Amino acid sequence: MEVRQAIGDVLPFAVIVMVSPINIVAAILLLFSKRPLVNASCYLGGFVLGVAAVVAGLTLAAGAISLDPGTDRSRGAAVLLLVLGVVLVAAAVRKFRTRPGPDDDPALPAWMDGIAGFGPGKSVAVGAGIGAGNPKNIAVALGTAVAVSSARLPGAQEAVVLVVYVVLACLGVGAPIVAVIVLGDRSDKVLEGWRAWLTRNSAAMLALIYLFLGVLLIGKNLGAV
Numbered sequence: 001m002e003v004r005q006a007i008g009d010v011l012p013f014a015v016i017v018m019v020s021p022i023n024i025v026a027a028i029l030l031l032f033s034k035r036p037l038v039n040a041s042c043y044l045g046g047f048v049l050g051v052a053a054v055v056a057g058l059t060l061a062a063g064a065i066s067l068d069p070g071t072d073r074s075r076g077a078a079v080l081l082l083v084l085g086v087v088l089v090a091a092a093v094r095k096f097r098t099r100p101g102p103d104d105d106p107a108l109p110a111w112m113d114g115i116a117g118f119g120p121g122k123s124v125a126v127g128a129g130i131g132a133g134n135p136k137n138i139a140v141a142l143g144t145a146v147a148v149s150s151a152r153l154p155g156a157q158e159a160v161v162l163v164v165y166v167v168l169a170c171l172g173v174g175a176p177i178v179a180v181i182v183l184g185d186r187s188d189k190v191l192e193g194w195r196a197w198l199t200r201n202s203a204a205m206l207a208l209i210y211l212f213l214g215v216l217l218i219g220k221n222l223g224a225v
Contacts, residue, residue, distance in 0.1 A: 006151040006161045013144045014168035016213050017051065017137055021198040021205050022109065023130060027176045028195045029115045030123060031187075039123040040177050046124035047173050050131020052166045055141040059162060062149035078221040081146060084139055085217030092210035099203035127173075136209070140169075143217055 017023070030040040111126070118126065131137060148161050176194065180187045198205070 003153060003157040003160055006148060006153060006157075007164050009147040009151070010144045010161060010165045011168070012212075012216055013140045013147075014165045016140050016209050017169035018172040019205070020134075020136065020172065020209060021202040023047065023134075024172045024176065025195055025198050025202070026112065026115065026126065026130065027173045028191050028198075029112060030118060031176055031180055031191055033116045033118060035120070037177065037180060038120055039118055040180075042120040042123040043127040044170065044173050044177060046127025046129075047131040048127075048166060048170050050128040050133070051137060051141070051169050052131075052162075053128075054132045054138060055144050055162060055165060058141050058145035059148050059158070062145045081143060081217045082221045084142070085214040085221070088139065088210045088214030088217065090214075092207045092214060095203055095210060096207035099207065131170075136206075136213075140213065143213075143220075147220075 027040050027043055030036065030043050033039045115126075144162075144165055148158055151158075151161075153161065176191055179190055183190060
């Protein structure tokens, strides 16, 4: 398989992480802290490290067990991803049915309550925790790892695919920082609009993300079982 085809296979996974609302909202809130650019940049750095660590670790693990097409291990991995896809579709339905109504006030995760008081160290730690520990990010990284390992690319080309994945996955978190650098003081209104929209539509967006990822995993692995 060519490296371009492998990149095409991982692009949908990267986009799922890129548009995840909670990742982006955290960066926006940090841009209203006492040291906005420093804290948000530290959060972005931690997020990049977390995303890179989990996808690299899973890719190494997948490569170590040799997922050559048609082998029992390859079919086992396909079954695992197929089950994960079904679970995500079910989670999407549940998330959509329990989303806040138009008159409800959407609540942010409890850990975001004191985010305006975070310093650089805590911002890095939170970014790394979300990047590596978010179940959705792990599920996406697992799908990416299997796709990359199954491509049987040379080490350098495999690294290129993973770098492309990490860069694209982190663009959403980096976008608010770029907005502040480009717009300066005018960015406050823009960021507040983004935050309000993402918070209000977070549940619906997550439902769509889960549904898309679930269908993607089912479609890619159904024929390999």
